[in-house]
Amino acid sequence: MATEQVSRLIVPQRLTDATNSAGDPLSLDFPDQQLAEQVRQVVLQTGRLVPGRFTVACGDGVVCLRGEAPNWHAKQLAQESARQVGGVRHILNELMIAP
Numbered sequence: 001m002a003t004e005q006v007s008r009l010i011v012p013q014r015l016t017d018a019t020n021s022a023g024d025p026l027s028l029d030f031p032d033q034q035l036a037e038q039v040r041q042v043v044l045q046t047g048r049l050v051p052g053r054f055t056v057a058c059g060d061g062v063v064c065l066r067g068e069a070p071n072w073h074a075k076q077l078a079q080e081s082a083r084q085v086g087g088v089r090h091i092l093n094e095l096m097i098a099p
Helices: 032-045 072-083
Strands: 003-006 009-012 052-060 062-069 090-097
Touching: 032 052, 032 062, 032 072, 062 072, 072 090
Parallel strands: 062 090
Antiparallel strands: 003 009, 052 062
């Protein structure tokens, strides 16, 4: 199987063989609500965003992060953490940096 490494995602010629950076298979039929919860948990594990100050919405593998981040670093860490979750195809980072 021929593959091309893009960022941390292994992109094979056949999408059905796709894996995340940990080598786990990507679920192509991942329910949006379950994906949103998994992303939320991963972002919370960074310890940089406050629970209740951000939301995660998903649709067809597109993840939207909204709410507040305390600084630019926390905003980017949330995005990169979300990117590691299997089933995430694209991220819209709409987190605002708190004043």
